[in-house]
Amino acid sequence: MIFGKHFGKYYIKFGIYFLLGIGVLITLDWLQLEIPLKLSSIIDNFDGQIDKAFIYQTAAEIMILVSIIAVGRFLWRYLLFGTSRKIEFDLREKMFNHATKLSQDYYSQEKIGGLMTYFTNDLEAVRQVYGMGLLSLVDGLCLTSFVIYRMAVMNLVMTLLSAIPLLLVSVYMILVRKRIELKFKIRQEAFEKLSDVTQESFTGISVIKAYVKETKEALLFKNLSNDLKNKNLSYIKLMTKINVAISFTLSLVIITILTIGSFLLIQSKMTPGELTAYTTFFFTLMWPIMALSQFMSINSQGQASAKRVKAFLNKEITVCDADDIFNEELDLTGEITVKNLTFTYPDGDSPVLKNVSFKIHKGQMVGVLGRTGSGKSSLVDLFLRVHNAPKESIYFDQYDMMNLPIKGVRNLVGYVPQDNFLFSDTILNNIEFSSSNPSIDNAVKAAKLSDVYDNIMEFSEQFETVLGERGVTVSGGQKQRISIARAIAKDPQILILDDSVSAVDTKTEEAIISNLHQIRKNKTTIFIAHRISTVKNMDQIIVLDKGEISAIGTHKELLKTSALYQDMVHRQELEQMVQEGMDNEK
Numbered sequence: 001m002i003f004g005k006h007f008g009k010y011y012i013k014f015g016i017y018f019l020l021g022i023g024v025l026i027t028l029d030w031l032q033l034e035i036p037l038k039l040s041s042i043i044d045n046f047d048g049q050i051d052k053a054f055i056y057q058t059a060a061e062i063m064i065l066v067s068i069i070a071v072g073r074f075l076w077r078y079l080l081f082g083t084s085r086k087i088e089f090d091l092r093e094k095m096f097n098h099a100t101k102l103s104q105d106y107y108s109q110e111k112i113g114g115l116m117t118y119f120t121n122d123l124e125a126v127r128q129v130y131g132m133g134l135l136s137l138v139d140g141l142c143l144t145s146f147v148i149y150r151m152a153v154m155n156l157v158m159t160l161l162s163a164i165p166l167l168l169v170s171v172y173m174i175l176v177r178k179r180i181e182l183k184f185k186i187r188q189e190a191f192e193k194l195s196d197v198t199q200e201s202f203t204g205i206s207v208i209k210a211y212v213k214e215t216k217e218a219l220l221f222k223n224l225s226n227d228l229k230n231k232n233l234s235y236i237k238l239m240t241k242i243n244v245a246i247s248f249t250l251s252l253v254i255i256t257i258l259t260i261g262s263f264l265l266i267q268s269k270m271t272p273g274e275l276t277a278y279t280t281f282f283f284t285l286m287w288p289i290m291a292l293s294q295f296m297s298i299n300s301q302g303q304a305s306a307k308r309v310k311a312f313l314n315k316e317i318t319v320c321d322a323d324d325i326f327n328e329e330l331d332l333t334g335e336i337t338v339k340n341l342t343f344t345y346p347d348g349d350s351p352v353l354k355n356v357s358f359k360i361h362k363g364q365m366v367g368v369l370g371r372t373g374s375g376k377s378s379l380v381d382l383f384l385r386v387h388n389a390p391k392e393s394i395y396f397d398q399y400d401m402m403n404l405p406i407k408g409v410r411n412l413v414g415y416v417p418q419d420n421f422l423f424s425d426t427i428l429n430n431i432e433f434s435s436s437n438p439s440i441d442n443a444v445k446a447a448k449l450s451d452v453y454d455n456i457m458e459f460s461e462q463f464e465t466v467l468g469e470r471g472v473t474v475s476g477g478q479k480q481r482i483s484i485a486r487a488i489a490k491d492p493q494i495l496i497l498d499d500s501v502s503a504v505d506t507k508t509e510e511a512i513i514s515n516l517h518q519i520r521k522n523k524t525t526i527f528i529a530h531r532i533s534t535v536k537n538m539d540q541i542i543v544l545d546k547g548e549i550s551a552i553g554t555h556k557e558l559l560k561t562s563a564l565y566q567d568m569v570h571r572q573e574l575e576q577m578v579q580e581g582m583d584n585e586k
């Protein structure tokens with residue numbers, strides 16, 4: 001059985017169900033052994049004369065027993081299997097909640113396919129321990145003891161002889177337990193690898209097709225699938241060996257019982273009814289012995305999976321509220337102060353942001369510019385508490401952000417990520433994602449401001465159009481603008497757009513920026529961009545270079561003071577000229 005942190009508590013939480021279920025099961029185990037005795041009495045009462053009344057009475061008694069057993073079977077199934085489902089539900093919820101609290105770093109290191117295995121195969125293996133596993137253990141121990149007791153009462157010597165091979169089987173099963181666990185663990189890991197690759201292949205299917213790498217992917221899949229098949233076969237081989245060994249031993253015991261029993265019958269030391277009851281008891285013993293072997297297998301699988309689930313649940317939540325956070329409701333204005341911020345990723349060895357300092361006043365529209373890899377996204381990710389920032393390096397108004405509750409910080413900030421993600425849901429629900437009560441008026445307003453309204457109205461279901469896997473596929477530019485609409489609809493005090501207008505043309509970009517200028521007069525807006533055209537008219541432009549502030553100022557100021565900015569302007573003008581030349585040639 002599974003004990004320890006995360007699992008042991010279920011025996012207390014559902015203790016009453018387990019106790020009742022086990023109680024019913026034990027009662028039935030005892031009652032079902034009455035049936036062979038009843039049959040034995042019918043056989044031994046038969047002396048050439050048919051005693052109809054006795055047969056009717058015994059049949060009625062058997063009928064009552066069978067009815068009680070039927071009701072009991074329903075009861076224990078409900079109590080034990082039902083409880084195992086409740087535990088599975090509880091654990092799944094706990095795992096999902098934990099998964100949502102794990103930091104972004106966890107997801108950049110772990111593969112989603114592997115993570116899914118915890119929620120499917122592993123959880124299933126754990127549930128089996130609480131359901132079928134517990135049943136097999138109780139039945140295995142109690143029914144075996146009851147049957148052996150009944151058999152011993154009838155013939156002690158014959159029972160002792162039969163018990164020797166059974167004892168040997170039990171010792172063998174205990175010895176082989178660790179091997180089952182190991183083989184199952186290896187099998188699960190192979191399954192996890194295959195899940196990872198399958199998930200990645202489907203997600204990256206367009207890249208695979210574009211590079212004509214279908215055969216390479218199919219080969220990789222085949223190899224991993226083959227590996228899983230081999231590990232499955234190795235596991236099945238071991239389990240088959242165990243089952244064959246048990247069945248063979250049981251057959252040997254049956255032959256012994258029938259041989260000795262026949263001699264006892266000849267010597268009138270046993271009646272035919274007794275021999276029938278005795279052999280029926282032994283046949284009854286087959287299930288609990290197999291059940292014990294089944295328990296070993298279920299338990300070994302469950303232990304291996306529980307270790308994996310436990311390791312997942314024990315993964316530290318690194319981005320969490322400090323003990324001394326401000327819990328009062330704060331009316332933050334959107335002013336941001338960054339003071340000597342130096343930041344290194346938890347898995348990185350050198351800082352990606354070095355001694356960064358600047359101030360953004362309430363209501364300013366600020367551009368963050370820099371070459372690729374200069375640290376722009378890392379900087380705004382810190383504003384969202386995706387990672388932990390060093391203490392006393394980022395302030396919202398006068399408050400150190402690390403002392404503010406994460407929920408409060410994330411409610412303050414609206415974010416349009418670089419890799420726009422839309423849910424497989426209606427456009428309305430995607431735009432009104434932040435609201436618990438989606439409003440069509442608000443969604444329409446946000447869609448108009450992000451210049452995607454006309455596109456939405458062209459879809460037959462308009463705002464009710466379902467996007468994604470089972471719905472409409474939108475273009476990159478439409479996706480970006482729906483993401484912008486989602487952030488606008490939230491109307492946050494601080495709005496961050498991370499390279500969010502790169503897939504739209506300059507005219508649309510100008511329209512969106514002009515709309516944002518209109519509606520965000522008293523609110524802070526930060527634009528991360530590569531294009532000078534995006535940030536040209538902003539109140540302040542922060543130029544980052546290799547994680548350091550290279551210059552800060554308006555477009556006009558930077559043209560005079562920043563060589564890097566001048567260089568970027570120059571390059572982009574050249575690029576534009578080349579592009580225009582190519583367009584004219586066409």
Ligand SMILES: Nc1ncnc2c1ncn2[C@@H]1O[C@H](COP(=O)(O)OP(=O)(O)OP(=O)(O)O)[C@@H](O)[C@H]1O
Nearest residue numbers: 108345348352370371372373374375376377378379
């Ligand atoms: N999760 C991470 N763990 C470790 N290093 C990271 C992580 N994310 C980004 N980096 C590194 O941090 C540096 C800055 O990356 P960042 O994404 O902030 O740059 P950027 O200026 O936004 O680039 P781009 O314009 O291409 O989006 C890069 O060297 C990158 O490799």
